[in-house]
Amino acid sequence: MSVSRQADVLVIGGGIVGLCVAWAAAPAHSVAVLEQARVGHDRGSSSGDARMRVLAAYPDDSYIERGLAAGDDWAAAGQACGLPLLTVTGCLSWGDGQEDLRRGLERPGLAHETWTQRDVDRAYPGVRLPAGVAAIHQADGAVIHAARAVEAFARQAQARGAVLQEGITVTSIDPGEHLVRVATSAGEWACGQAVVCAGPWSRRLLATAGITIAVTTTSQTICYFPRSGPPPPGLIEYGDPDPYSLWSPDHGLKAALHAPGPQAEPDDQLAPDARAGKLVAQWVGERFGRSAGSARPRLATCRYTTTADERFQITRHGRVIVVSACSGHGFQYAPDTGRRAAALL
Secondary structure, eight states, rough: OOOEEEEEEEEOSSSSSHHHHHHTTTSSOOEEEEEETTTTTTSSSSOOSSEESSSSSSSSSHHHHHHHHHHHHHHHHHHHHSSSSEEOOOEEEEEEEEHHHHHHTTTTOOOOOEEOHHHHHHSTTTOOOOOOOOOOEEEEEEEEEEHHHHHHHHHHHHHOEEEESSSSEEEEEESSOOOHHHHHHHHEEEEEEEEOGGGHHHHHHHHHTTTOOOOOOOOOOOEEEEESSSSSOOEEEEEEEEEEEEETTEEEEEEEEEEOOOOOTTTTTOOOOHHHHHHHHHHHHHHHHHHHHSSOEEEEEEEEEOTTTTOOOOEEEEEEEEOOOOOOOOOHHHHHHHHHHHTTT
């Protein structure tokens, strides 16, 4: 097959992570992004209107550092596109690992408070903690306008010189000594380096290059509840099945379980899990009142691509860089992930 196009760096996957890699790499390299569908499509892990941004979400100082770094980029990207990408709502969290999270915030001196129900009543009327629970309140917890963010980083990557090719499916990756040859539905590309950010499709694509990554793809059920009034805080209850909720600009309230759902192949047609939906609705009723939980939610699905320890993979394998930064919490760190991947080029 003849080579149809060339680039210094070929980014495979146009979700939020791939776009942030292209954005970060474009000032120093000629970059092309290949996306099998359209940017923002609903078959991967970057679709929807809302994602949570919470600095202390995992008991690991490196994630707090990454979250702080990404926050500056979210703000700058919003200014560049003329629309804010973050809406501050605050966040309340409780449950397993609470003290680890608290210490994680204390080490760099990040603002947080311990709130009882009385404190919650003053700031967020109608939000209910479990009986006897004290929660960590992070005032800077926010919602990322996800679809807007994907579009913003696509435009900024292009403004920096990256070429975005939609509707092109990559079928194999052949890394050589001097070039990487990438077979696609629109002919072959040649590049100096390839960055694979294909989420659920990464494992299959990397296998064609002789690279194995230990990730699992699952189908997650998302519930959207109608809700009016001011944006509610993000809520996270740590401990299986890890329910959480956040403001949804388009729908009112978004809620789900972070616990992995059933395994799914990347091209499977996903269907919502009725049991998961029922558990989420019960939890929403307990946190926001019976009327909220009894409202019929709109069910949707998304994909998690998860490592065993839920840590990100950003690794070099010769001329191929693997970026598997999902695990259900990768969106909020995407700008920093893009910079880290670009630093390996």
